[in-house]
Amino acid sequence: MTTKEKLKQILVEDLNLEDITPEEIEDDEPLFGEGLGLDSLDAVELVVLVQKHFGVEIKDMEEGRPALQSINTLAAFIEDKQE
Amino acid sequence: MFGAGGINPVSTQQKQPKTLGSPLGYRAFYLLIRSGGRQAAYGLLYFVVAFYILFRPQVRLSCRPYLRHRFPTAGADANWWHSYRMVLDFGKVLVDRAVVGMLGPDQLNVTLHGREQLLEIRNRRHGMILMMSHVGCWQVAMSALNFLEEPVHMVMHQDDGSLERHYYEYAEQECPYRTIDPRGFLGGTLEMMGVLKQGMILAVMGDRLPPHERNVVTVDFLGEAVALPFSSFQLASATGAPIVVMMTRKSAGDCYEMELIREIRVPQGLGRKADAYRPYVQQYADALAGYCRDNPYQFYNFFDMWNNR
Structure with missing residues (x-):
């Protein structure tokens, strides 16, 4: 399973997204606001989940803002940190 | 004199406070x-x-x-x-x-109760969430926290007309806290997490509902249900930081007291469902109710908290 696929699975299962499957999430779809419609509480959970599942810590705003734009950006951030 | 953050002549939380006086x-x-x-x-x-x-x-x-x-x-x-x-x-x-x-x-004397407990919490290095309320005069009392030697990050709107900022600029004093604007990216959540992950101090107001806040839970306050935000409690669960309920009161003419009322430990991994946080938000509401019983005229939320429509 690729990082993107795993991220989508985490989003749907751990954030309890309803009426959407992992396959339906677009790689460049905005995670917050328009797009998937996640909110600030989801952001907190997502930061925790990324650390739990990938061992990657999003430490602050400088790292988090660009990383949490879409599946593409988040996967790239995770893979970059894991290298 | 009756200014920002104070008397709100309308009954809902969504409308802006109206300043009295001229x-x-x-x-x-x-x-x-x-x-x-x-x-x-x-x-x-x-x-x-x-x-x-x-x-x-x-x-x-x-x-x-x-x-x-x-x-x-x-x-x-x-x-x-x-x-x-x-x-x-x-x-x-x-x-x-x-x-x-x-x-x-030096015109006011501020006494802090709970100094040793605060030091002990700080020394755990998990950060802490100071949960303040619109009681007494929290701005004056914030200076009593300088001994912690950790920057306090206050979640508050950074309006140009902010009375709080003017207060320190006028006094030509260094503001004892930094601010995080909740209207920033993701409501400032990432900044808040960053503060706590670095073991620093985050200060939030627990008793007021920001406009359009959806993440609320209803608890009992003074005998009837009120909606209070639980985002801070979720942050505590995500980061392991304790919630430290602090209250200030004017105890005499030139004397203020700041007291650590309660430490609320929110278990980690509670997720994002509101009901999971209700017992902990209720602990805060109980602490606030106790304060109101002891200091009936020092609660300054001038809107209808009990109007949950």
Whole structure:
């Protein structure tokens, strides 16, 4: 399973997204606001989940803002940190 | 003098607070403070508050939701008196803030209760969430936390007209806290997490619902349900930081007390469902209710918290 696929699975299962499957999430779809419609509480959970599942810590705003734009950006951030 | 963050003559939380008073009125108080000190300003305050209570019904209406719950058996006459006392004490707090701003921080004595416990919590290095409330004068008391030698990051709107910022600029003092604007990216959540992950201190207001806040849970407060935000409790669960409930009170003419009321430990991994946080938000609401029982006129949320529509 690729990082993107795993991220989508985490989003749907751990954030309890309803009426959407992992396959339906677009790689460049905005995670917050328009797009998937996640909110600030989801952001907190997502930061925790990324650390739990990938061992990657999003430490602050400088790292988090660009990383949490879409599946593409988040996967790239995770893979970059894991290298 | 009756300014930002204070008396809100409307009954819902979504509308902006309306400032009472006028620039001329402010200048009159500032002049009295400069010429006669705090007591001179208090002297004028008694009459100004009486005027507002007698001739500005919206001021009494602003007090009513809280007083109705704090003094449920009070009659009409008693409620006039309670309203007067509540607004008078609020006015004194504003005068005190102006006094500190104009004449210096040594004009007030701030006593901290719970210093050792705060140090012990700080030394755990998990960060801490100071949960403040609109009681007493939290701005004055914040300076009492300097001994922690950790920057305090306060979650608050950074409006140009922010009374808090003007207070320190006017006083030519270094602001004892930094601010995180909740209107920033993801409500400032990532900044808040960053603060806690670095073991620093985050200060939030627990008793007011930001406009359009959806992440609320209903708890009992003074005998009836209120909606309070639980985002801070979720942050605590995500980061392992404890919630430290602090309250301030004006205990005498020039004396304030800041007290650590309770440490709330939220278990990690509670997720994002509101119900999971209700017991912990209720602990905070209980602490606030206890404060209101002991200090009935120092609760300054002038809107209808119990209107949950």
